[in-house]
Amino acid sequence: MERRKFLSLLSLVLITFIVFIFIFDNLPSSTNFHSVNKAAVELELAQPPPRKLTRHVHVSDMASHPLDPLTVQEVNRVRSIVTTHALFKTAKKYALHSVVLEEPQKPSVLRWKEGDPLLPRKASVIARVDGGTHVMSVDLGSGRVEMVDVGEVSGYPTMTIEDMNTATFTPLESKEFNRTVVDRGVDLEDLACLPISTGWYGKKEEKRRLIKVQCYSMEDTTNFYMRPIEGLTVIVDMDTNQVVEISDNGKDIPIPKAANTEYRFAAQKNNIHHKIKPINPISIEQPKGPSFTVENGHMIKWANWEFHLKPDPRAGVIISRAMFRDPDTEELRNVMYKGMASELFVPYMDPSDAWYFKTYMDAGEYGFGLTAMPLDPLNDCPRNAYYMDGVFAAGDGRPYVRSNMVCVFESYTGDIGWRHSESPITGMEIREARPKVTLVVRMAASVANYDYIVDWEFQTDGVVKIKVGLSGILMVKATPYTNTNQVPNHDDLYGTLLSENVIGVIHDHFITFYLDMDVDGSDNSFVKVNLKRQQTSPGESPRTSYLKATRSTAKTEKDAQIKLKLYDPSEFHVINPNKKTRVGNPVGYKVVPAGTAASLLDLEDPPQKRGAFTNNQIWVTPYNRSEEWAGGLFVYQSHGEDTLATWSERDREIENKDIVLWYTLGFHHIPCQEDFPIMPTVSSSFSLKPVNFFERNPILGMPPNFEKDLPVCQAASSAS
Numbered sequence: 001m002e003r004r005k006f007l008s009l010l011s012l013v014l015i016t017f018i019v020f021i022f023i024f025d026n027l028p029s030s031t032n033f034h035s036v037n038k039a040a041v042e043l044e045l046a047q048p049p050p051r052k053l054t055r056h057v058h059v060s061d062m063a064s065h066p067l068d069p070l071t072v073q074e075v076n077r078v079r080s081i082v083t084t085h086a087l088f089k090t091a092k093k094y095a096l097h098s099v100v101l102e103e104p105q106k107p108s109v110l111r112w113k114e115g116d117p118l119l120p121r122k123a124s125v126i127a128r129v130d131g132g133t134h135v136m137s138v139d140l141g142s143g144r145v146e147m148v149d150v151g152e153v154s155g156y157p158t159m160t161i162e163d164m165n166t167a168t169f170t171p172l173e174s175k176e177f178n179r180t181v182v183d184r185g186v187d188l189e190d191l192a193c194l195p196i197s198t199g200w201y202g203k204k205e206e207k208r209r210l211i212k213v214q215c216y217s218m219e220d221t222t223n224f225y226m227r228p229i230e231g232l233t234v235i236v237d238m239d240t241n242q243v244v245e246i247s248d249n250g251k252d253i254p255i256p257k258a259a260n261t262e263y264r265f266a267a268q269k270n271n272i273h274h275k276i277k278p279i280n281p282i283s284i285e286q287p288k289g290p291s292f293t294v295e296n297g298h299m300i301k302w303a304n305w306e307f308h309l310k311p312d313p314r315a316g317v318i319i320s321r322a323m324f325r326d327p328d329t330e331e332l333r334n335v336m337y338k339g340m341a342s343e344l345f346v347p348y349m350d351p352s353d354a355w356y357f358k359t360y361m362d363a364g365e366y367g368f369g370l371t372a373m374p375l376d377p378l379n380d381c382p383r384n385a386y387y388m389d390g391v392f393a394a395g396d397g398r399p400y401v402r403s404n405m406v407c408v409f410e411s412y413t414g415d416i417g418w419r420h421s422e423s424p425i426t427g428m429e430i431r432e433a434r435p436k437v438t439l440v441v442r443m444a445a446s447v448a449n450y451d452y453i454v455d456w457e458f459q460t461d462g463v464v465k466i467k468v469g470l471s472g473i474l475m476v477k478a479t480p481y482t483n484t485n486q487v488p489n490h491d492d493l494y495g496t497l498l499s500e501n502v503i504g505v506i507h508d509h510f511i512t513f514y515l516d517m518d519v520d521g522s523d524n525s526f527v528k529v530n531l532k533r534q535q536t537s538p539g540e541s542p543r544t545s546y547l548k549a550t551r552s553t554a555k556t557e558k559d560a561q562i563k564l565k566l567y568d569p570s571e572f573h574v575i576n577p578n579k580k581t582r583v584g585n586p587v588g589y590k591v592v593p594a595g596t597a598a599s600l601l602d603l604e605d606p607p608q609k610r611g612a613f614t615n616n617q618i619w620v621t622p623y624n625r626s627e628e629w630a631g632g633l634f635v636y637q638s639h640g641e642d643t644l645a646t647w648s649e650r651d652r653e654i655e656n657k658d659i660v661l662w663y664t665l666g667f668h669h670i671p672c673q674e675d676f677p678i679m680p681t682v683s684s685s686f687s688l689k690p691v692n693f694f695e696r697n698p699i700l701g702m703p704p705n706f707e708k709d710l711p712v713c714q715a716a717s718s719a720s
């Protein structure tokens with residue numbers, strides 16, 4: 001590998017990427033996937049050419065749906081409006097930390113129909129101007145700028161990519177820092193630094209936008225994360241770009257070796273003896289093309305589902321207006337107005353100087369969408385995937401395109417949709433089974449070392465499964481130990497010895513989802529269906545106990561603060577009390593948890609105060625446009641006074657009202673050697689499942705597969 005001044009890999013990659021995108025965006029136009037005509041599809045059938053990604057040109061994009069994200073032209077317009085505003089004209093320094101569509105009021109969006117004129121377009125802008133934070137509502141038509149009062153709250157907006165980049169270079173302005181690095185035996189040319197959000201731990205850190213920078217050696221490896229310069233932390237002021245403090249507590253801790261840390265395919269060939277028995281190529285082929293369409297860039301229609309999909313710099317992806325066409329009535333029925341990852345909370349479990357503050361909020365601090373890199377076709381998503389780009393704004397307000405940020409594809413994993421067969425005793429030969437095909441919307445964020453894969457999987461039976469996969473590289477701690485036999489007390493390691501001199505520190509991941517359910521309309525109720533053991537009365541039955549379901553409707557927010565319990569189980573339904581099925585059940589959807597974890601930190605621990613939205617797994621709040629981000633609008637260094645937990649304490653009424661369901665998916669992670677040098681994906685999920693929403697099984701009429709309908713790939717014989 002060529003040696004060059006490569007001080008911050010992360011930032012350089014990001015910047016290079018932006019430059020790339022500008023180049024791509026100027027390429028001549030190419031066809032889009034949904035404009036491919038029938039003849040072309042037939043041709044492809046006869047002689048399938050290698051499928052190339054179409055490079056969509058965004059300069060001339062026009063919004064066509066009220067929820068469409070800002071286009072390149074619109075971001076440019078925002079920039080020219082805002083930068084000529086009085087506030088900016090006299091400013092010494094400013095940066096735009098967020099430029100996104102200000103979604104029109106919900107009732108206007110609900111009334112809007114395809115073909116109606118587009119609703120007035122507005123942008124919501126969060127800017128830092130000479131050390132102050134401002135929220136602006138920008139009318140793209142009139143050019144009017146309205147300052148939005150967000151009250152007195154602690155915290156700062158999401159960092160810009162420029163903030164992160166500058167922070168990683170700032171330590172080099174200190175002689176002391178340079179000397180320390182060299183003393184540790186690291187060539188300054190081999191330094192890679194990471195910007196680590198500071199959290200909030202009291203007075204000392206207030207009134208300054210701070211970041212902690214820690215560095216690694218990338219000598220002989222691209223996986224520099226495995227070579228920490230332990231105990232060296234530089235506090236940088238992000239507004240003045242100055243080094244505030246250097247703490248250096250790891251002088252005697254060796255930097256772990258580079259051996260066996262590489263994970264790139266090309267780099268492994270020579271040093272890892274691969275004895276993995278290869279599997280033959282496998283792929284989904286759709287000779288007749290996909291069964292979904294993407295209309296006007298953002299409306300996805302597949303099977304009975306319709307929804308609006310857009311990339312978002314903070315949430316990653318936003319699903320809106322999810323509707324299902326009832327197979328019995330053919331009516332298009334509302335399910336969810338808006339769904340997204342609202343916040344992530346990732347506390348590490350090591351209270352020592354160089355570690356205690358590592359309690360990330362990846363959406364509000366780093367931007368879950370900003371850190372989503374282009375997906376790798378064929379490997380991140382299957383060959384039949386469609387790709388969607390994100391259009392975001394840089395710190396100076398200029399638009400840039402994050403290409404292939406989201407993929408959409410039909411998935412068939414060999415699972416069964418429903419089945420039944422009869423045994424010979426009935427005299428009937430019945431074998432009925434239906435294959436399960438789903439539609440997946442996927443994005444993957446790489447928040448520095450860690451990778452999060454978020455899937456929204458739509459099923460034909462009305463279920464929406466939300467799955468989060470964790471992969472990427474652990475944040476590790478260097479140690480003098482090379483074997484566990486040198487460790488006096490294992491439990492004091494704060495983690496697991498993964499390799500010589502490398503500890504994988506225990507940590508949690510919580511992903512809190514915002515789910516504005518609108519089940520057959522906006523006014524819904526939250527119903528807990530609790531299962532309890534019922535004792536039979538003496539003589540009533542040979543049985544002494546059975547389970548009984550008791551329904552209770554939450555009246556106010558506190559009734560809907562739910563902690564999951566295995567020995568006191570409940571179902572959690574969002575129902576429409578105003579609409580009943582033929583036999584009288586209220587129509588509904590339930591949230592179905594799967595494997596998950598709860599935060600066990602002290603409620604008064606500063607990170608848990610900021611992450612108080614994880615104090616319960618489920619919350620329900622009345623719909624409020626200003627309550628979308630579970631950790632608050634300004635999460636960076638916030639004190640935790642504007643979280644979902646504080647909103648919910650207001651105990652507002654939620655019965656038969658427009659309500660929002662919040663669900664937190666959690667993981668405890670005790671690292672193990674298999675996580676070194678890169679982690680195999682670990683996933684968990686939860687589902688939104690219809691419960692008395694349909695009159696009967698909605699996929700009853702689905703046909704089975706027949707041999708004649710399936711593509712025949714003749715490259716090889718089947719397994720035997």
Ligand SMILES: *[C@@H]1O[C@H](CO)[C@@H](O)[C@H](O)[C@H]1NC(C)=O
Nearest residue numbers: 172173174175176178188189
């Ligand atoms: C620290 O080292 C870097 C890289 O060699 C150099 O560019 C910078 O000027 C040095 N800083 C100081 C204060 O000498």
Ligand SMILES: *[C@@H]1O[C@H](CO)[C@@H](O)[C@H](O)[C@H]1NC(C)=O
Nearest residue numbers: 622624625626627647650652
């Ligand atoms: C809506 O949310 C904001 C921010 O939390 C709050 O100030 C306001 O009181 C809320 N409105 C209602 C009606 O609850």
